[in-house]
Amino acid sequence: YTGGTTISGGTLIATHVNALGTGAIDNRASLLLDASGQFAVTDLTTESGGNTEIGAGSTLQATTLTQKSDSTLTINLNSNTADPVIHAASQVSLAGTLDITGVGDVLDSDPASTDDLDTFTLIASDKTIAGDFEKLTVAGMDADLADFITVDGRIDDTGKQYELTTALTWYADRDDAVTDAHGTFNLTNADGSFAVNTVLENVDATLDPDSATGWDGTSLIKQGAGTLILNAENTYTVGTTISGGTLVATNVDALGSGDVTDDATLELNTGGTFDNAISGSGQVVKSGDKMLTLSGTNSYSGGTLI
Structure with missing residues (x-):
């Protein structure tokens, strides 16, 4: 169907990558993308008070991605961090909260590695990203309170990628220290x-x-x-x-x-x-x-x- 999807209450779970048709998505409540593969949509907007969640193993290809103030984008990570979880061909506008789960899967993905930090691209845009997340949480907890792990998110120098850095706090090169x-x-x-x-x-x-x-x-x-x-x-x-x-x-x-x-x-x-x-x-x-x-x-x- 082509007329778009509006989620005004409750939770909508999509377990097939083509479940949401080809129209724009306006999420005012709760949306879970939970299929092993890539969802392709035109415009995805998470309104204030809404939560869009991307399950582990799922990725999103969108024309535009918009996160409004007081919205939440929840991303469940897995060990595959080679490609961005979200790619937008036109525009990304960020606000609200980014909630990350599954950090342990990323940290365990290469136990033989001696790298202190693992940095990868979470969101990629073909144009400069507008705005930024106002808050970063780990499984719903303020990232600053997750003392045993280090999780940091930022827009890179090109302005087109939102990067996430993860590490164990006791294995993190903090303040550029060689320790x-x-x-x-x-x-x-x-x-x-x-x-x-x-x-x-x-x-x-x-x-x-x-x-x-x-x-x-x-x-x-x-x-x-x-x-x-x-x-x-x-x-x-x-x-x-x-x-x-x-x-x-x-x-x-x-x-x-x-x-x-x-x-x-x-x-x-x-x-x-x-x-x-x-x-x-x-x-x-x-x-x-x-x-x-x-x-x-x-x-x-x-x-x-x-």
């Missing part, structure tokens, strides 16, 4: 776990050790009820403090060379000689089938579980 795995992040699920496979590096000259982040580049503080897993051999020197949850070391040198203050749970799932001195009121857990030797002067009082 990996640094900073502070939170897990929204207090009972969750987070594994760090990269080496924790000391701060360099481009980062201020006295900044408000509280990170001095030589120590590690584990807080909260979740589990943090360190897999790499680290060389930080000032020490490790565990004030909540569980810190798991799967490498005998994961905690650097400083003392460990354990006021929660330290789990050593490794073998070899662990010579860091352990103090505090917490428990030490020896897991795994390897032989572990504790050679430090230890004074922790929470007991030992083998």
